[in-house]
Amino acid sequence: YSPPEMVTPSGPTLPTPQQSSIEPLKVVFTSPDQKIKLVSNKITAEISTSGSSPVLSADYYINGAFVTSVSKAPFSFSFVPKEVSFIQKYNNIKVVVYDSSNNRAEAMTTFVVNF
Secondary structure, rough: OOOOOOOOOOOOOOOOOOOOOOOOOEEEEOOOOOOEEOOOOOOEEEEEEEOOEEEEEEEEOOOOOOEEEOOOOOOOEOOOOOOOOOOOOEEEEEEEEEEEOOEEEEEEEEEOOOO
């Protein structure tokens, strides 16, 4: 008796799985600079985002209080400190951005207002 010969089936070569090239959503403030000191000038909060999916909206908070949601690029937001009732000498501004893949990212910076 001799065992049957082992035959390896031949067929199409399957592609090797690739690592996904999805870049996570990231956001950073480009303005205001943390060193900026303002009196009554208008402040424009500007951000820079990166990621594989487009950003849909940005929610802004000053000193923890929600102030606005922006849904149009470049997702910047302007305000005059003396017109914001809860502005203090030392303040923080936070942005939370959302993309089309339901990801979110946030960034925070500080600014000083000289009354």
